[in-house]
Amino acid sequence: MASRVDFNDGADLLKKQGRQSETKGQDAGASSFLLQHAGDNEGGVMSPDTISRITPTGVETLPINHPDRVRPKFDFGKGWKHLRILVKDKDRTDELFGVLDSMPWRAVGEEAAAFLATDRGKHIYQTEPYLPDILDDHARLRQMPKGSFADIYCNFMESEGLTAAGLIEEANVYRKDSAILEDGIEWYNNRLRDTHDILHVLTGYGRDTLGEQCLLAFLFDQRPSPGHLFLGWLGTLLMKMKLPTKAPVLRAFLQARRNGRLTQRIVEQPILDLLPLPIEEVRRRLNILEPTTYHQALDIWEGEGVDPHALLGRQPA
Numbered sequence: 436m437a438s439r440v441d442f443n444d445g446a447d448l449l450k451k452q453g454r455q456s457e458t459k460g461q462d463a464g465a466s467s468f469l470l471q472h473a474g475d476n477e478g479g480v481m482s483p484d485t486i487s488r489i490t491p492t493g494v495e496t497l498p499i500n501h502p503d504r505v506r507p508k509f510d511f512g513k514g515w516k517h518l519r520i521l522v523k524d525k526d527r528t529d530e531l532f533g534v535l536d537s538m539p540w541r542a543v544g545e546e547a548a549a550f551l552a553t554d555r556g557k558h559i560y561q562t563e564p565y566l567p568d569i570l571d572d573h574a575r576l577r578q579m580p581k582g583s584f585a586d587i588y589c590n591f592m593e594s595e596g597l598t599a600a601g602l603i604e605e606a607n608v609y610r611k612d613s614a615i616l617e618d619g620i621e622w623y624n625n626r627l628r629d630t631h632d633i634l635h636v637l638t639g640y641g642r643d644t645l646g647e648q649c650l651l652a653f654l655f656d657q658r659p660s661p662g663h664l665f666l667g668w669l670g671t672l673l674m675k676m677k678l679p680t681k682a683p684v685l686r687a688f689l690q691a692r693r694n695g696r697l698t699q700r701i702v703e704q705p706i707l708d709l710l711p712l713p714i715e716e717v718r719r720r721l722n723i724l725e726p727t728t729y730h731q732a733l734d735i736w737e738g739e740g741v742d743p744h745a746l747l748g749r750q751p752a
Contacts, residue, residue, distance in 0.1 A: 486551050486619045488561045499548050499619035507539035514538045514662060518669070529608035531666070538662030547623035550703055559705050560622065566629040566706060567599035576710065584636070584717045585710040591636050599629055626702045627658050634701060637718060638694070639726050641733075643743035644674065645687060649729050652688050653695035657702065674746055680739060682732035690728045697722050 487496040514537030521530040540546075550556040563569065570576075573593070579585040592598065606628060615621065638653055640646040651667030654660075671688040678684075699721045709717050717723075736743050 484548070484552075486557065486560060488564065490564075497618050499551050500544060501616035501618040501620070503614075504544065504616050504618065504620060506544060507536075507541050509539065509541065509661070510537045514665075518666075522669075522673075528605040532606050532608075534666060535660060535662040538660060538665060540658050540660040543624065543627075543658070544620050547620045550623065551619045555705075556703070559703070560619070562705070563626075563707060564622075566626055567603060569707065569710075570599040570629065570633075579711045580713075582713055583711050584714045587714045588633065588636050588710070592632060595642060597632060599632070602628065602631060623702065630701045630706075633706070637701070637714070637721065637723050638691075640691065640729060641743075643733075644670065644746035645682075645684060645729065645732055645743055648674070649687055649691035649726065652691040653698070655692065656695040656698070657700055678741070678746060680735065680741060682735040682739070682741075683728050684732060687726070687728040687732050691726060694724045694726065697724065 484499045485496050486499050487494055489495075514534045517530045517533030517537060521527055521534060524530075551560060570588070570592075573589050576585040576589050634640075634650060634654065634657070635642065635646075638650060640650045640653065648667045648670040651663045651670070655664045655667075667688065671684060674684050701721070704721065709720070712720075733743060
């Protein structure tokens with residue numbers, strides 16, 4: 436049975452803050468996600484402004500946008516090839532990254548640059564240069580209070596046998612031949628990758644098949660990549676077709692999509708400040724709602740004798 440994280444039912448939820456409204460409003464057109472690749476600025480570059488931080492060896496200054504960086508390209512055909520492999524074997528995480536890279540969030544550079552131009556962005560860039568070093572230091576995280584975000588995060592990662600570094604290794608299987616451009620956008624992109632398991636913990640969506648589809652739906656407003664929404668819809672519809680069940684699979688997915696619209700972007704939050712806080716407080720601050728319909732689906736599957744981890748699993752080649 437998929438594990439759950441309890442929510443504080445009586446918590447008063449905060450309203451979205453201005454920064455969230457600005458960043459999401461700029462990318463409102465992403466809702467028609469298969470048309471996201473349209474435009475006449477394919478391959479264009481942005482302003483080469485710089486950002487600095489203090490390191491053990493001195494002051495490091497990097498461009499926010501590297502001169503060689505171009506806007507991500509949308510390639511549905513390439514994404515479809517990766518998808519066909521992934522459908523046969525959902526454990527091929529490298530193919531998942533192939534789908535996402537082929538159907539990317541094309542405005543990520545502009546969003547990253549806008550965030551790094553703010554005082555908040557500069558502060559987080561200074562204090563959190565590399566999230567995996569923070570997230571994989573369980574000895575330090577375990578010193579934080581019981582019931583804190585850090586405590587629940589460690590419980591989740593250890594029970595699932597996961598590490599932040601492990602996700603990077605999986606991503607590098609597919610991206611090993613890709614050039615790494617050292618700039619502020621790369622730092623922002625890395626945080627988008629490194630906050631995936633954080634979102635499992637905060638949202639309460641497990642690593643079962645429906646939980647992963649719901650998280651993809653939730654993620655669309657965190658990072659409006661057509662690939663995330665496409666994968667989520669496809670996986671959810673396949674479950675509906677393949678599995679005779681009374682579980683509200685589609686409603687759980689749609690609830691995740693709605694909840695994702697209300698939540699602040701995790702990538703733009705000071706993770707170090709949030710880790711010591713009670714997890715209910717973190718959810719209130721970020722306006723993360725309880726996934727009630729997802730939990731209802733898990734309860735129904737338990738009664739039906741359905742293993743939520745076995746759905747859409749490995750199939751014969």
